[in-house]
Amino acid sequence: MPPRLRGRARLLALLVACVCSSLLLAPCHCVNEQGQALLRWKNSMDAAGALGSWKASDASPCTWLGLSCDARGDVVSLSIKSVDLGGALPPSADSLRPLGRSLKTLVLSGTNLTGAIPKEVGDLAELTTLDLSKNQLSGAIPSELCRLGKLQSLALNTNSLRGAIPSDIGNLTGLTSLTLYDNELSGVIPGSIGNLKKLQVLRAGGNKALKGPLPAEIGGCADLTMLGLAETGMSGSLPDTIGQLKKIQTIAIYTAMLTGSIPESIGNCTELTSLYLYQNSLSGPIPPQLGRLRKLRTVLLWQNQLVGAIPPEIANCKELVLIDLSLNMLTGPIPSSFGTLPNLQQLQLSTNKLTGAIPKELSNCTSLTDVEVDNNELTGSIDLDFPRLRNLTLFYAWQNRLTGPVPASPGAVRGVAVAGPLVQQPHGPGPRELFALQNLTKLLLLDNELSGLIPPEIGNCTNLYRLRLNDNRLSGTVPAEIGNLKNLNFLDLGNNRLVGPLPSALSGCDNLEFMDLHSNALSGTLPDELPRSLQIVDISDNKLTGLLGPGIGSLPELTKLNLAKNRISGGIPPELGSCEKLQLLDLGNNALSGGIPAELGKLPSLEIALNLSCNRLSGDLPSRFGELDKLASLDLSYNQLSGSLAPLARLENLVTLNVSFNAFSGELPDTPFFQKLPLSDIAGNHLLVVGAAPTRPPGAPGHDGPGRGERAPPPGGDLRARALPPRSRGGGGAVHGDGAWEVTLYQKLDFSVDEVVRSLTSANVIGTGSSGVVYRVALPNGESLAAMNVLLGLRNEPYLADFGLARVLSGAVASGSAKLDASKPRIAGSYGYIAPGNNFHFRIVQEMLQVFSVAMLCIAHRADDRPAMKDVVALLKEIRGPPRAAKREGAVGVQQRRRCRHATSCAAGAAVAGAEPPAEGRLVKLLVRH
Template sequence: MQTLHFSNKTYSKILHIPSLGLALVLLICLASPTSSCTEQEKGSLLQFLGGLSQDGGLAASWQNGSDCCQWEGITCSTDGIVTDVLLASRSLQGHITPSLGNLTGLLRLNLSNNLLSGGLPQELVSSSSILIVDVSFNRLGGDLHKLSPTHARPLKVLNISSNLFTGQFPSSTWQGMKNLVAFNASNNSFTGQLPTHFCASSPSLAVLELCYNQFRGSIPPELGSCYMLRVLKVGHNNLSGTLPDELFNATLLEYVSFPGNRLEGKLQGSHIVKLSNLGTLHLGENNISGEIPESIGHLKRLEELHLNNNLMYGELPSSLINCTNLISIDFKNNNFSGELAKVNFSNLPNLKSLDLMHNSFSGQIPESIYSCSNLTALRLSSNKFDGQLSEKIGNLKSLSFLSLANNSLTNITRALHILRSSKNLTTLLIGLNFVNETMPDDDSIAGFENLQVFSVERCGLFGQMPRWISKLENLQILMLSDNQLTGSIPAWIKTLSNLFYLDISNNSLTGGVPKALMDMPMLKSDNSEAHLDPRVFELPVYIGPSRQYRVPIAFRNVLDLSNNKFTGEFPLEIGQLKSLLSLNFSFNHLTGQIPQSICNLTNLQLLDLSSNNLTGGIPGALNRLNFLSAFNISNNGLEGPIPSGGQFNTFQNSSFIGNPKLCGSTLTHKCYSDSIPPSPRKKRDMKAIFAIAFGVFFGGIAILLLLVRLLISIQKKGFMAKHRRGSNEDVEATSFYSSSEET
C-alpha cells in the first residue's frame, strides 16, 4: 500500500484535520483489482511508458498483450477502470505525457521521488476525475499553466514541491479549483508576490505550503479569510513587512511558519490569543522585535515555539509555564535578559529541547530546568550564567546534547563528576568557562560511556591531557584548544579507535610528534566520512560566525596540533592517515624535510606547515593532491622550485613567503630559467665547453699563421728579385709583410 506525502517530513500533528483527513483517506482507499481494462486506457498507459527514457523496469510488467489492471503500480475498479497510478521512487526518467489525462476514471496519481523532467501537463490539473496529484521531488520545471475556469475541478490535493518550477501563480489557475484542500509548492523558484486569491478560489483550503521560493512583498491580509486553513508555511522567502492583523482571523490555524524572511514589528498579545488551536509558531530568522507577550500563556496547545535569530528583548514571561504541552523552545540569538529562575520550568514536563544560546540571561542556572525529565537537548551557551553546576542536572536521564559554553561557570572538577552520571550524553560542550583552573586528572572521573563529542576549549586550563579521556571509548571529536596544557601527547591517544577530529592547538605541548598519532584507526581508514550518532546534533553546532554544523558529515577528519612547542621531524608514517582532510602543524619547532609520504594523503583539503624550521625542497608529488584548497608553508627554511600544475597553480604568494631560497614563477625570486645562477656542476660543464671552443678557435689561428708564413716566404723571393731592379713600391710591401710575420 502506498501513500502520498505533502513534503519530505511527516507532520503527524496535522493528520487529525477533518478536511485534510478526507483527502488522505482517499490516498489509501484503494479498490480491489479487476481482471480487465479497456484498450483505450491501456494505450494511454503505454504512451506514458513510451515517454520515459528510463522506465525503472516497468516494461517487464507493462506488456501490450496483458491486462493493464495487473500491471505494476496500476489499480483498477471492479468495472476495469484505472483508478490509481502509483509509481513513486522508481527512478523514472523522461517526460510526463498528457495521455494520463485520458484515463477518465483516474483518481490518484503519484509520481513522486523520480527524475522526471519537462512540464506538468495541463490535462492532469484540469482532469474531470483526478483527486490527488503528487509529482514532488522530480525535475519538473517551467511555468504553471493558465487554466480556463469553465467548471470546478475535483482536484483536492496537489503536491508539486521540490521541483524546478518558476514564474508566478496565475490567478486563473486556481479559479477552477473549488475543491482544493492541500497545496504544496515548496522548494521551487516561484517569484512575485504571494497570491491573494487562494481562499476565495478554494474555500476548503486547509494546507498551504510555499517554503523555499522567491516570493517577495508583504503577507496578504486576504489569507485571514482562509477560515478552514490549518497549516500555513511560507518560510525562507523574501517577505517583508509585519504580520497583518487580519491573519489572526484564521482561527483554525494550527501551524504558522514564516522563518527566514525579513518580517518586522512586534508580537501583539491581543492578536495571538485568537489562535487558540496553535501547535507550532515559527517566526525565527526575521527582524521581529519587542517582548514576548504575557498572553502567550493562553496558547494551551502550543508544542513548538521558535523565535530565534530576531531582535527580541526583555525577560521571559512567567505565563510561559501555562503552555504545558511545549516540546521545543528556541529563543537563541536574541537580546533576552534577566534571571531565568523567574520561569518555573517544572510545569513543562513534555519539554525535550530548550535552546537559549546567545542572549544575556544572568544568575545561576535555575534548578527547575532539571525537573524536565524528558529533556534531550539543552543549550545555555553564550549567556552570563555563573556559579557551579547543580547536582540535580543528573535528573535529566534522557539528556543527550548539553552546551554550557561561554558563561562564567566555575569548578570544572565538580562539573565533570556530576555530569558523568548522565549516561545518555553524546555531546558535551563546556568551553569558555572555568578560567585558569586545572584540568582534572582524576581516574575517578568515569562514565561518559556514550560521549562522542567533547569540547573544553578556550578555558586557559593548566595541567596535562588527562588519562581519563582514554576511557571514552566512543569519543569521535575532541577539542582541547586554547588552554595552557603542557607535557607530551600521551601514547593512549591511539586507543580512541573512533576519534577522527582532534584539535589540541594553542597550548604548550612539547616533545616530538608521537607515532601513536599515526596509528589512529579512524584517520588511517580509507573512509573519510563521519559516522556519528544522529542524536549528537539534536541542535546545530556553531563554529565561527558564519558556519553551523547540523549533520555529522559536516565535520571533517581533522588533526590540528598548531601553535604548540613540538620539536623533531615528521614521522614518515604520516602517510598512513589516508582519511585526513585537514592537517595543521603550523607554529611549532619542527625540523627536517617535508616527508614524501604526505603525498599519499589524497583526500587532504587543508595542509598548513607554516612557521616551523623545515628545510629541503617541496615534494613535487604534492601537486597530485587534487582536493587541496588551502596550503601554507610560509616562514620555514625551504628551498628549490615550487611544484607546478594541479592545485599549486591556485595558491597565492602568501603560501610561500618567508622561505628566501624558494623560487617559482609567482615569486620575485625566479628559478634558473630566468635569473638564478647555475649550480657548481653546471659551471664545470660550461668551463669544459668554453675550453673546447677556445682550443678550436686558437687552433684555427695557428693554421692560419702557418699559411701566412708560407705565403710570406714565397713573396719574399719575388721581392728580392724585384729589389734587384730597384722598385721603391715593393719596399713598402716588405715592411708590411715583415710586421705581419712578427704578428
C-alpha cells in the first residue's frame, strides 16, 4: 500500500475508535422498568396534556407529576387528584406488575377514570392506601382487592360501582377507613365486617339498593368512630351490639328503612356526639339511656313512629345544641329539664301529640335560636321570658290549644319570627311591645281570635317582610305606619273587622307583592297610588266606594286583581289594559257603569277568569274580546249589556261562561262550546236566539231542547227540563264504544270527594299504568268515574290528585241496557279545584302562586339560599293553613245564587263564589262516563 493510503487508513481507524469510545463512555438516557409501565398506561389514555411531564427520555420517573420514590428510586406513591385523565386504569397486568414491589399509595381521585377496576390491582401487595373515589368507574368491586393484607384505607366512593360488597372484606384486617358511599351497590353488609378491629370510618350511604339489617358483627369494630349508612335500603332493627362501639362519635343511618326500637345499649356509646336516625320507621319509646351520652351535641330522630314521653334524662347531655324529635307520635309534656341545657340552639318538636304547657324553664336556654312546637296539643299560656332569649329568631306554636294573650314582654327579642295559630283566651290585642322588634322578619298570627287594633308601632318593624294577621277579629283602621315597612313582601289582613279607608301611605311598601284585605269593612276609595311591585291584590267583600282611578293601570307586575263585592262606581278604567301580566280580574258585584273598555281585550295573559257580573255595564261587547283566547272563565251576568255574542265565538279555551240576565240579541254562536252551554247561563236575554237544534230529529227520545230560532227562556222559567241534549252517536241514541266523547263541566256533578275516596280500594282497581292505579268509582246518582293518582297526606290520608277517563256507563248501561238518557252528556269533566262540600273558588290561585314561590326557593342557584326540607314543610303548612273546624254542606261545584246589591238575584258561578275552600282540596281533573 502506498504511504499516502496507509496514512489515510490510520486516520480513519483513529476516528472510528474515538467515536466508539465516546459511545461507550456516554450515560444511557432510557427510563426504568417502572417508568416504562407507567408510560404504557399513559399512552392508553387521552392524557398527553395532563401528564406532559412523563417523558421516556428521563432516566427515572421520580420527577414526574404525582409520583414519589424511595431512596432506591422505586415508585412508592402515585397520587393525582382533580386532573382529567380521561381514561381507564391500566388494562393489563404488564402495566401494574412492575409497581407491585414498591407501590404503597395509589390515589387517583377526581380524575375522570372510566371502566372497571382491574382485578390486577389486588397484586399490588404493598399498598396501604387505595383511593379511586370521585370517578366514573363501573362494574363490581373485585374480590381480589381483599388480598391486600397491608391496606389501611380504601376509598371507592362517588362512582357507579354495582354489585355486592365482597364477602371477604373482613380479610383486610389492617383497614382503618372504608368509604363506599354514593355508588350503586346492592346486597347486604357482610358479617365479616366485624373482623375489621382497627376500622375507624365506615361510610356506605347513598347506595339505595344496599339492603338488609346492620349485622350484629358490627360490634366487633371496636375502634369505629363514624358509621354512615344514610339513604340506603337498610332495614330491620339496630342490633344491641351497637352498644359495644365505645369510641363511636357519629351514627348516621337516616332516610332508610329501619324498624323496631332504638336499643337501650346505645347509652354505652359514651363518645357519641351526633345521632342521625331521622326518616325511618323506628318505633317504641326514646330510651332514657340517651341521658348517659354526656358528649352528645345533635339528636335528629324526626319522622319516625316513636311513641311515649320525651325522657327528661336527655337534659343530662349538657353539650346538646340541636334536638329534633318532630313528626313522631310522642306524648306527654315537654320536659322542663330542657331548661338546663345551656348550649341548646334548636328545639324542634313539631307534629307530635305533646300536651301540657310550654315550660317556662326554656327561658334559661339563652342560646336558643329556633323553637318549633307547632301541631301538638299544648295548653296553657306562653310564659317564656322573651327578653332573655336574645338569640331567638323563630318561634312556631300554631295548631295547639294554648290560651292567654300573646306574650306581653318580648321587647328585647331581635329578629324573631312568631307564628300561630293559637287559641287566644281571653281575646286580647297583640301587645305593643311585640312591635318594638326592629329586626322582626315574620309575624304570623293567622287564624286566631285576636281582637283590638293593629298598633301603629308596627311601623317600627322595618325588617318585616311577611305579615299575616288574617282570620282574626281585629278592628280599627289599617295603620298608615305600615307604609314604613320598605321590606314588606306579603301582607294579609283579610277576614277581620277593619274599617276606614286604605292609607295612601301603603305606596311606601316598595317591595310589596301580595296584599290581601278581603272580607273586612273597609270604606272610601282605592288609593291613587299603590306599590308598583304588587302582583296579587284582593280587597273583595268590603265597602269601597267611589271611582276606580286610572292609577290601577300603573301596576306592571299585577297578576290577580279582586275588587268584587264592594260599592265601586263609575266606569272601568281603560288603563287596566296596561297590566299585561294580569291573569285574573274580578270586579263583580259592584256598581260599575258604562261600556266595557276595548282595552281589556289586549290583556295577553288573562287566562284564569274575568268577572264583571252584577254591575250596571251597558253597550256592546268589544270586538277585541275575541283576542282573549286563553281565558277559561267569563262572567258577564246581571248587567245591561246588549248586541251580539259573536266576539265570544273565538274563545276556544273557555270552560265556564255566564251571560245571563242582560239584553243580548241575535243568534247564539254555532260552536261546540255554545251548543253544550246550559240555558241557565244565557237566561234572561229575551232577544237572544238559540242556535241549531241537535241532529236528532224532533220527537226522538230525549229531544226536549229548543229548536232553531227558539229564544232563550225568560227569567224564572224552569230550565232544568230544557237543557240541550248532546248529539247522538248514532240512530236512536245508541252508544258506540269508539265514538267521540263530549266533555261538559264537572261543576254540574253532585258528589263529594269523600264519596270518591271510599271507593279507592283494591276491589275497584280497573287498571294500572305509568300514571298510577285507576279505580272505578260508582256515585250515588248512578254515574261512574275513574280516579287516578291518589296522593297521601301527612297522616297517610288519601287525596285525589287527578281524575282519569273510564269508559264505564251509567247504571242503566251497566245492567245491560244499550240506551242512555239522552238528556245527559256522555262525559262530564274538566279541570279545576275540588274542595269537599264547597264551591270552586279562585283563591286557590294565590295558594298556587305561594307554592310556586317556595318551589323557586328550592331551586335557587346558590345552595346556601335553598331552604332545608323541614323549612319547606313549615312554609307549605303556612300556605295551606289549618283545617277548618267543620266542612260546609253542599255538593261540589254546584252553582249557587247570590244577592247583588242592585239586582234581584245573581246566579254567579261557583268560580267566583266568596267562600274559601277547605284546606284539603286539591287541583284535579274530572272525567265521567254516563
